[in-house]
Amino acid sequence: MIFKNEFESLGFTAKWIEMPAEMKRAGHLTAVRAGTKGKRVLLIGHIDTVLKGEKFRRDGKKAYGTGSADMKTGNVVLYYALKALHEIGALKDASVIVHLTGDEEDSGTPLEISRGDLIATAKRSDLVLSFENGGSNIATVARRGYSDWQIEVTAKTGHSSGIFKESMGSGAIFEAARIVNQFYETLRSEKYLTFNPAIIAGGTEIETKDAALTATGKGNVVPAKVIVRGDLRFISEEQKESARTKMKEIVARSLPGTSAKITFRDEMPAMTPTTGNYALLKQLDAVSQDLGFGKIEPLDPGERGAGDISFIANLLPGLDGLGATGGNAHAPGEYADLDTLPRQIKRAALLIYRLTR
Template structure:
């Protein structure tokens, strides 16, 4: 295993760094045994996956989400983890599954999954179906397959007595697909465990030859413009000015001209209503407007989204947007507000160093090298909340499939074994006494 020299220069947390170990180019006897154990447990892992896929756990089916969570309780307790269920009734969500094993060797790991899917209890897509190496079912790759990779990676290590004195927390949220609000409450417990971890690994569905080293953050913005209501025959006059809709057009075009070419930054005005009388429901993101072609528009509202690669990029974009908003057309006004949602998972030094280690694991398993992703191709996820608080983070470590969030969601069944073996070896290498490790925070 080649340990990245960049590990010696991590700067995400003061005085924290990986230590170097001797290079390793092939599987050790213990590692070969781990892979064999994953193989031996493979059929059981697919049976377990089939069982949990057949439990509907659409985010708002609280009973189903809890049932999927509780299905993991006994298996994790059998591995020596302390398991609890964190209720989230105050944000109208089912809750989160947490399993913890306290230890001192190697890096402190946080392994992340989620129990919920986008498929409602009364929908048509409810069952696991398998045809050879291909399986379909709600959440089969997003992300019950990833949850199974976590469980059976740890089981392979436990079967061989190799978890040892590792410090590992498994956290599976019950509302990843539709987070409870406010975020400060629904992600409070996830953030708490993140702040005591060194490395966070998320097991959303993977892609061949690639893992996720960065994700863009997501936030919202609402822009309201006002104008003087008057007969259109006097529009542009000194007394009436341009009206609310012209002011809205000026601002949106200003955003486009100033920011559209910035790498990894996107902003989208998704809903627009304007006219004489305007009603807009921000929660439902829908509205109505009344106006006439011979009346100057009095009000206009746009609701939009903003995606960014770092907090610095987000704040710089917001500052520019505010600047553009403030330069009004005659007799108009405008106000913009911003709403935070998901932070960015930036492509940090730590993530790049971790990528080298994971890629080495993949190559040693014969799965080929891995590269980091293009962040513009990935949306936000629970790892986004965690990434700013750990020294290194990674996502996309689950099995491969496609068509997530659709009734055609599918899983490449053999890739469950590949993802499990990779996870098991990665956990093993990061939690050994002589493994790459982090200094005390």
């Protein structure tokens, strides 16, 4: 429990929160320093990774290893910013909560449990700063959310010589192709909205096992079933619901001899850009320029996926992307730029200092 001990050395009360065993997810670390001065600041990160097995190694100014950019170095920025403030007595009477989740890359369900503690801390905070990997002169005021969707098509089946006849219809694969193509024609040009049909299987029979789909059929048989799975990414709940409505309408226009249904499953909400987020960006920009590091611009939300801050973005203003820079996140050869750490630590420390005055 390295982080737990380190935060306790800075005067925080730290504890590890276990998740129920049946969730098969790691727990979370929370550290609290209660005070009455300035804003109540929530600092968040995560301690899990997507891949496993690539050990830490240093090559000049780069640190390689699984999770180095996303987001081990971000946690280091968070910790050392607090350490710097602690050493000059600037945390005295400040209200700061640190929350490091153990399952950000694949949130445990039910979300009411896996994100319950994070939401509770947000409700007793005034703002949130997240330390996911960042950029030299950018910060994140918005992150797209995502949800999963699944289309199930059923159709009349029989000898292929009968396809397109009134007694047979068009078959399940033509219907699935119609739906996915109309999604493409209808939705693809809307800003910040993307959808991705990731898996498709069709034939006379489909076997489902966990995330896998296995289809069987014959070339002379009209396919009876198709399943298509994908995701939907959006910048706001309004955009999500609007897209879902359009998708449902498309699915309902069935070809002859077919029927289809679409279901949706929420995964992560969006961090919608707000005036409060931009106000925090303005403060970070002032900090950066005062330190001689230049202006800070908002990152295009289309360049960033969902993250834990999204679960609480409706409750309080926030900024993300305050960690170090790096590359190859979620892939072999992931690295962090170590020479960006001092700059990011100084920015974070001064921002937290000003917020807690």
